[in-house]
Amino acid sequence: MTVAPSTEPSGAPTLRDDALLQVRDLKKHFPITQGILFQKQVGAVQAVDGVTFDVAERETLGLVGESGCGKSTAGRTITKLIEPTSGSIVFDGKEISGYSRSQMQALRNDIQIIFQDPYSSLNPRHPIGTIVGAPFRITDSSLTDKEIKSKVQSLLERVGLNPEHYNRYPHEFSGGQRQRIGVARAVALRPKLIVCDEPVSALDVSIQAQVVNLLEDLQEEFGIAYIFVAHDLSVVRHISDRVAVMYLGKIMELADRDTLYSKPLHPYTHALLSAVPIPDPDNQNRRERILLTGDLPSPINPPSGCVFHTRCFKAQERCKLEVPAFREVAPGHAIACHFPEERKPFDPNAEGRVIRSTMSAEEQDQQLPVDAHPDLVQQAHQDDRSQFR
Amino acid sequence: MTAPLDTAPLDDAPAVAAAEPQIAGRSLGQIAWGRLRRDKVALVGAGMIIFFVLVAIFAPLLCAIFDVDPETNYTDQLDDLGFPDGPWANASWDHPFGVEPGLGRDIFARTVYGARYSLTIALLATVLTVGLGVVAGIIAGFRGGWMDTLISRSMDILLAFPVLLFSIAALVIVGQAQWYKESVLYQILFMTFVIGFFGWPYIGRIIRGQVLSLREKEFVDAARSLGASTNRILFKELLPNLLPIILVYSTLIIPTNILAEAALSFLGVGLQPPTPTWGQMLSDSRASLQLVPSYVAVPGMAIFLCVLAFNLFGDGLRDAFDPKGTQ
Numbered sequence A: 001m002t003v004a005p006s007t008e009p010s011g012a013p014t015l016r017d018d019a020l021l022q023v024r025d026l027k028k029h030f031p032i033t034q035g036i037l038f039q040k041q042v043g044a045v046q047a048v049d050g051v052t053f054d055v056a057e058r059e060t061l062g063l064v065g066e067s068g069c070g071k072s073t074a075g076r077t078i079t080k081l082i083e084p085t086s087g088s089i090v091f092d093g094k095e096i097s098g099y100s101r102s103q104m105q106a107l108r109n110d111i112q113i114i115f116q117d118p119y120s121s122l123n124p125r126h127p128i129g130t131i132v133g134a135p136f137r138i139t140d141s142s143l144t145d146k147e148i149k150s151k152v153q154s155l156l157e158r159v160g161l162n163p164e165h166y167n168r169y170p171h172e173f174s175g176g177q178r179q180r181i182g183v184a185r186a187v188a189l190r191p192k193l194i195v196c197d198e199p200v201s202a203l204d205v206s207i208q209a210q211v212v213n214l215l216e217d218l219q220e221e222f223g224i225a226y227i228f229v230a231h232d233l234s235v236v237r238h239i240s241d242r243v244a245v246m247y248l249g250k251i252m253e254l255a256d257r258d259t260l261y262s263k264p265l266h267p268y269t270h271a272l273l274s275a276v277p278i279p280d281p282d283n284q285n286r287r288e289r290i291l292l293t294g295d296l297p298s299p300i301n302p303p304s305g306c307v308f309h310t311r312c313f314k315a316q317e318r319c320k321l322e323v324p325a326f327r328e329v330a331p332g333h334a335i336a337c338h339f340p341e342e343r344k345p346f347d348p349n350a351e352g353r354v355i356r357s358t359m360s361a362e363e364q365d366q367q368l369p370v371d372a373h374p375d376l377v378q379q380a381h382q383d384d385r386s387q388f389r
Numbered sequence B: 001m002t003a004p005l006d007t008a009p010l011d012d013a014p015a016v017a018a019a020e021p022q023i024a025g026r027s028l029g030q031i032a033w034g035r036l037r038r039d040k041v042a043l044v045g046a047g048m049i050i051f052f053v054l055v056a057i058f059a060p061l062l063c064a065i066f067d068v069d070p071e072t073n074y075t076d077q078l079d080d081l082g083f084p085d086g087p088w089a090n091a092s093w094d095h096p097f098g099v100e101p102g103l104g105r106d107i108f109a110r111t112v113y114g115a116r117y118s119l120t121i122a123l124l125a126t127v128l129t130v131g132l133g134v135v136a137g138i139i140a141g142f143r144g145g146w147m148d149t150l151i152s153r154s155m156d157i158l159l160a161f162p163v164l165l166f167s168i169a170a171l172v173i174v175g176q177a178q179w180y181k182e183s184v185l186y187q188i189l190f191m192t193f194v195i196g197f198f199g200w201p202y203i204g205r206i207i208r209g210q211v212l213s214l215r216e217k218e219f220v221d222a223a224r225s226l227g228a229s230t231n232r233i234l235f236k237e238l239l240p241n242l243l244p245i246i247l248v249y250s251t252l253i254i255p256t257n258i259l260a261e262a263a264l265s266f267l268g269v270g271l272q273p274p275t276p277t278w279g280q281m282l283s284d285s286r287a288s289l290q291l292v293p294s295y296v297a298v299p300g301m302a303i304f305l306c307v308l309a310f311n312l313f314g315d316g317l318r319d320a321f322d323p324k325g326t327q
């Protein structure tokens, strides 16, 4: 099925006005300055360049994209750790994008963040009791040390740590345990929304599932909504209700989980999905591979038109000239592409076809099976590893 | 809870767990202390530091025991030419290190009182250096922007400053003023300023670099997202991470300052006589170096051992806090 490539955007994505978090056309441009004494702006890193999405209460939105595409910046802007350049962030009915630090104080109980690096996210000089107790100490000065200690201990127990260990220091814990400490600190104040910035990317695969399970349990128990950031589609598949795919500061495709994985429309999503390893090695060789050639362009000087056109295997002249609108093509399914097309991610008839963006349309018609091309197989493996670092 | 949590609640990284023996809540500071306690050389340094500090504190008591005074002229100990009336500067039970040629003041009394003045100036100057450096480094690193530019350029300028020449010139000029000559307190404060003020860019740079890297750490963002105030972030999150560096650098700056004080006193621009300092005694002993060689040895050894003690301890401290160090 091919969605009619219309020039008219068929309308902005349906926005739920009752959503807990509503992000509209959010931008974060980091200025690049030059000069020793008098600094003047010479450019900007367009880390987040107009993203629009909602997060409902108790919902998990997966946010996926290659390293450097602006996921962390988006997450930090929403938690107001960095100030947005423009756009709107409505949380719980309040427009918070312009909130000052003291105005944010009231919302600190409601929006929290979990970080990627379990080593740098915990102060090495504080015992974990102090770390997990900090939310209480900062927000409620009436609590006694004893009350805080008992709250901390029950939190530690809840995230699967020994409550007797509250006197121990971060360096005495493993990566997975440290991430649990970070989770305990984030849920301490029972927030309504937690931005999880690649919470499991630094962990062993065997431990990732445990932490994801813990986050799911806590979500059910406390009714938390998550923005779950990851750099590959396999991690968020399990936990997400909906998934947004980001590329170079923009959202390329946003859909509910099942639609995104089974009927993706955007060429970038196709490419990401074709790189997700599948357990069956026979199918692995037979399936269609879309290789992303070239590097992620610089967010300082993003490509004209569709930002993905330099690497898109379907790119045409129009893509270089015209920015595709982020529009809804089916209820709850929005994309930014001029030529969307449904493509089965695990096409059994693909016979290991390899599609590369550098090929012309004619070349694409005469695909060779991967096996016939040792070079390509080699490269496919390399790209597998390097693509999402 | 789900299955994986039930089966392995704590052992989710066996490799790491095995590498880390089960220690009951030892902070990085306690680990450093444990290492330091096993470092014999550092302990010797610490012992010597304690010895010198005790000597300085109890200088009047020590002098009382031997019934000597640093400013009394014991002329009965001198011969007709004004030299000590015996070998080793005429050392005896009454005058353990003997007396100086010329005025006949007791060398022991002057040395223990010298410890007072030398150590006081060195410590105060270190407090000044470290205080200025830490504050400047934190502001430059944490605030950034034009503040950072301003402070960093000031550091560059100060580091290019001919400190010794300036110190001598300043002390010579001030040294002529009557108020300066009459007050030991003013002399101590001025020496402290001259020695301490110019050193701060060294530690300031180190602190700035540390703050620059610390403020990017995610635990600072975590504190921010909890609504922590800037003060809380500075004093509760950053400062504990800076303390080891501050401590190590302080112990390494003290001996430099002892030497600086000795050098200025040796050049005659330090504390004014009759107030005793080690550098001044070294200077005095030059005239009779060949006839009374034991005189030079006493302040010389005092300076040498004191500087050595702080350096040994400072090195040990640095190793103990080194994150790459082994248990």
Ligand SMILES: Nc1ncnc2c1ncn2[C@@H]1O[C@H](COP(=O)(O)OP(=O)(O)O)[C@@H](O)[C@H]1O
Residues within 6 Å of the ligand: A030, A045, A046, A047, A065, A066, A067, A068, A069, A070, A071, A072, A073, A074, A299
């Ligand atoms: N404080 C900053 N100043 C300037 N550029 C930044 C800053 N933070 C991030 N960037 C840039 O913004 C882009 C997006 O970064 P980030 O949000 O960390 O990506 P991701 O989390 O998806 O890997 C990158 O090109 C990065 O270099």
Ligand code: SF4
Residues within 6 Å of the ligand: A266, A267, A268, A306, A307, A308, A309, A310, A312, A313, A314, A315, A316, A319, A324, A336, A337, A338, A339, A340
């Ligand atoms: S708009 Fe063009 S370049 Fe961009 S994703 Fe669609 S087909 Fe590719």
Ligand SMILES: [Mg+2]
Residues within 6 Å of the ligand: A068, A071, A072, A073, A197, A198
């Ligand atoms: Mg990131």
